[in-house]
Amino acid sequence: MNDLEIIEKTKSLLGDKIVEIANPAVRRIFIKVEPQNLVPVVGGLKKNLNFTYLAAVSGVDLGESFEILYHFGHNNGSLTVRTQIPRANPHIESICSVIPGAILYERELQDMFGIVVDHLPDPRPLVLPDGWPAGDFPLRKDWKFERPEEIIPGGKK
């Protein structure tokens, strides 16, 4: 199956749920969807086109909104499903019901961007330490690291 066949098949099966399909390079396809259509599109791709392997979930801070990219791998290349959610109300539906292996990537997304992934089977923090202050999301562009002042016990004042 080459890129054109994948695009054709995706259009005919899920055409009404897709905003845009791009094919910028060989074996690289980008599909843009509305957030509410994410789970049906991922489910359709898995069922009909055998995109079972989720390689990664990337978040990007675009300022007014967040972009979330779901990178899928396949024996014929790579396909990325992208969607945008507003920064003011960052909610996205979990795809764990379709792809159980997505859990760690979605938990990481919650930690690093403060995007709330709804209906996640296990929403505990994943990568940030236990005492991490609430509301600090390191990969947001407005977050800056400030090194805490070092205090040596019994040291000079």
Add this chain to the structure above:
Amino acid sequence: MKFTIPIGPQHPALKEPISLRMTVEGEVIQDADIRLGYNHRGLEKLAEERTWIQNIYLTERICGICSHSHATCYVQGVEKLMELNPPKRGLYIRTLVAELERIHSHLLWLGVAGHEAGFDSFFMYTWRDREVVMDLLEMISGNRVHYAINAIGGVRRDIDEMQRKKILDGLEILKTRTEYYFKIGANEPTFVGRLAGVGYLSKEKAVDLCAVGPMARASDLPQDVRKDDPYAVYDEVPFDVCTADTCDVLGRTVVRIKELFESYKICEFLMKNLPPGDIAVKAPTRAKPNEVVSRYEAPRGENTHYIKSNGTNKPERLKVRAPTLANYPATVEMLKNGFIADIPLIFAAIDPCICCAERTVNIVNARTGEEKILRFDELRALAEERFKKMPPKRNAVWPF
């Protein structure tokens, strides 16, 4: 009576510190819970403040054993963003280092697997022979661990005729030695019996949990980025994807040994067909606003980098997904219904790592809260003791 055993954050066979909390009933693991983040270095945030060139050396330091894989994955993504075409000779050398790295990583893993199975002579053999490939890497790049051979647009060092001969000689030694290991594996029923049936991961589960690399291939999933999505010069090099259908640690061992043979084949092909010419092209300092998904088959599985540029000399976003993270959900699945005594072996099968240092396992009695500390060598002694009492699995065979 149920017990909870916390393992980690500092623990054997895992390069990254990780905490696993296992619920056990008797000897059998009922459930495993995972906690990451002990080694989170904020690298993705840091990459946004570094230039394209500085980031090569940053990504190289993500991992020690597969340092070349992250650097290559990043560099080939950036080359696409800058619309560069690295010369053939540069790509051949880059692929050669990648395959030599796979050889050293797999030999290291074989040694660890032999050690955890109580077959220490195997461990000493493989680690001795690993020095051959380490010396080759040092000769090519000047370094044993961080090769720093990649540059945007090619590689930094050329290979001369004398080095080419030395590489071919080294490969010949490694090939005879690996054939010998393959034979020992087949003729040693206790070794085969110890590995067979441990850490079972069915094909369906491997698909569901998005397992990668030798883990997936040992569960009969023929996925390999080098074949599926050829990068560098893999579309011109003849090689096969190795799989096994036993879905256990035995299968993972066989897959890795077979991959060693494929890597020797690839290296030999590269050295015999090395084209003349330049090794690198000049790279600009800025990249136009664009995005790219870069994939690479590291020794442990697929590496994925997502790179977004914004027109400046720094990336807008660099997302890194290392293969070990992809294998964690499958690891939890493999540990379920296994034995405590198999934990070291299953751990070793996930991820090869130097774990000579003694570590501790803390066993907590869930009812009384009573704690018992086991050093890792005691845990291993427990594993060996249990295995001595077990009859060898006569029906387990080495899958040729």
